[in-house]
Amino acid sequence: MKQQHRVQILDKHNVKDDLYNLIKRNKYNAKDVINDISTFIEEIDTISSIYQKSAKRELFFDLTSKYLGKSKTYIKLILDFLKKYGFIVFNDNVIETTYKGNLIQIMDPYMLSADLIRFLLFDVDWQRYFEREDIYLSKDSRKYVFIMLYQFNLDILNELDKIKKNPLYKMSYFSSIDNIFSSSSLGSVCDEILIRLGLGTKEKGYFIPNDICREIFKYYSFELYEQYIGLIEECWDYFDRGDFEQAFDIAKSIAKVLVFVPEAYNVLGCVYIKIGEIEKARDMLSYAIEIYENTSLGDIESDSYILLYYNLGLAYLYMNENFKALKIFNDIKRSKYYDLGNIDELITDTKKLLIIK
Numbered sequence: 001m002k003q004q005h006r007v008q009i010l011d012k013h014n015v016k017d018d019l020y021n022l023i024k025r026n027k028y029n030a031k032d033v034i035n036d037i038s039t040f041i042e043e044i045d046t047i048s049s050i051y052q053k054s055a056k057r058e059l060f061f062d063l064t065s066k067y068l069g070k071s072k073t074y075i076k077l078i079l080d081f082l083k084k085y086g087f088i089v090f091n092d093n094v095i096e097t098t099y100k101g102n103l104i105q106i107m108d109p110y111m112l113s114a115d116l117i118r119f120l121l122f123d124v125d126w127q128r129y130f131e132r133e134d135i136y137l138s139k140d141s142r143k144y145v146f147i148m149l150y151q152f153n154l155d156i157l158n159e160l161d162k163i164k165k166n167p168l169y170k171m172s173y174f175s176s177i178d179n180i181f182s183s184s185s186l187g188s189v190c191d192e193i194l195i196r197l198g199l200g201t202k203e204k205g206y207f208i209p210n211d212i213c214r215e216i217f218k219y220y221s222f223e224l225y226e227q228y229i230g231l232i233e234e235c236w237d238y239f240d241r242g243d244f245e246q247a248f249d250i251a252k253s254i255a256k257v258l259v260f261v262p263e264a265y266n267v268l269g270c271v272y273i274k275i276g277e278i279e280k281a282r283d284m285l286s287y288a289i290e291i292y293e294n295t296s297l298g299d300i301e302s303d304s305y306i307l308l309y310y311n312l313g314l315a316y317l318y319m320n321e322n323f324k325a326l327k328i329f330n331d332i333k334r335s336k337y338y339d340l341g342n343i344d345e346l347i348t349d350t351k352k353l354l355i356i357k
Helices: 018-025 031-042 044-053 057-068 072-084 109-123 126-130 139-151 154-163 167-171 173-181 184-194 211-240 244-257 262-274 278-294 303-318 322-334 343-356
Strands: 088-091 094-097 200-203 206-209
Touching: 018 109, 018 211, 031 044, 031 057, 031 072, 031 109, 044 057, 044 094, 057 072, 072 088, 072 109, 072 126, 072 184, 109 211, 126 184, 139 173, 139 206, 139 211, 139 244, 154 173, 154 206, 154 278, 167 173, 167 244, 167 278, 173 184, 173 206, 173 244, 184 200, 184 206, 206 211, 211 244, 211 262, 244 262, 262 278, 262 303, 278 303, 303 322, 303 343, 322 343
Parallel strands: none
Antiparallel strands: 088 094, 200 206
16 A cells, blocks of 8 residues: 655744644644544635625625534634635635645644644634633633643542532632633633544533643643742742731632642641631631542642641641640651651640640
8 A cells, every 4th residue: 555645835834843743742633623624625616605605704604604514613713724824815705725725635634733723722812703802712811721721630520529618619729710611701612622623521511631632731831830830939938038918929829720739728827827817727727638638639648738737736726726736746746757846845735735724
């Protein structure tokens, strides 16, 4: 059988960059959308005829949408992609296929997939195509949305109900992701772009990205994601300098954007302790521990869990709930995973308080 060679059309749009390498390395092929593009080009004479007969641009999209059995928004996106990347041209009142468009069937599918991802996910103004003023569709919010979706998976979806009843849910990543998926506009983006590109599935109204989708989201928003990760150390710097308000604000923003960073909740709890809001400290630390114990996100044998538990013990101690504090300190002492130098002293002092009481 004769091997079919793939050709690469060289023009100003074809760039073998990191995105192309990522897509090729993962053998990702946006085959469904590529097939739709090929169909569009095969039907270009009929589509051009519709264009000539349409008095208004919107009528053209309506008729083409009906003819091809695709949504009007999707037709607009495909048409603009083909035009931008030189597959078709508009000459007077006619749509014509270019030399490049005639070769689409034998082009490198990884390059086509990279161009589609670049255009549909990174470049286009979703607000214009979906005709909605929604903050989640704006280009300014794109990296934020991708960071949120990058971290989301089926396990988190199935565990949401376990932690939803806690009032502090509203200031966490989990509430933020709920707000994103409550946007019908973003739901349309998932249906018309992400799912058509084969980047994930819909479950219970939530978009679940697959592995290649996460790689693409990470590629596009990695710097912003790393900035949030780097803010943890900055939180503690502000805390150590006594700037509790700044430490609190930064930690709060981290808790709303990153799926679960125990250190952020630890900062929030410690700030509450420092400013004398001990009950709020207890609630914050307890919520973080609740996430650890009721989801797959945390490791209860980790240092960060022990530190949350330790600070919760201090909160109970300051609230004069000495039995609860003592239990926590004894649990930590029995733990073989972490060693706190003053734990014996805390246990002794707490026992004295119980005797005095």
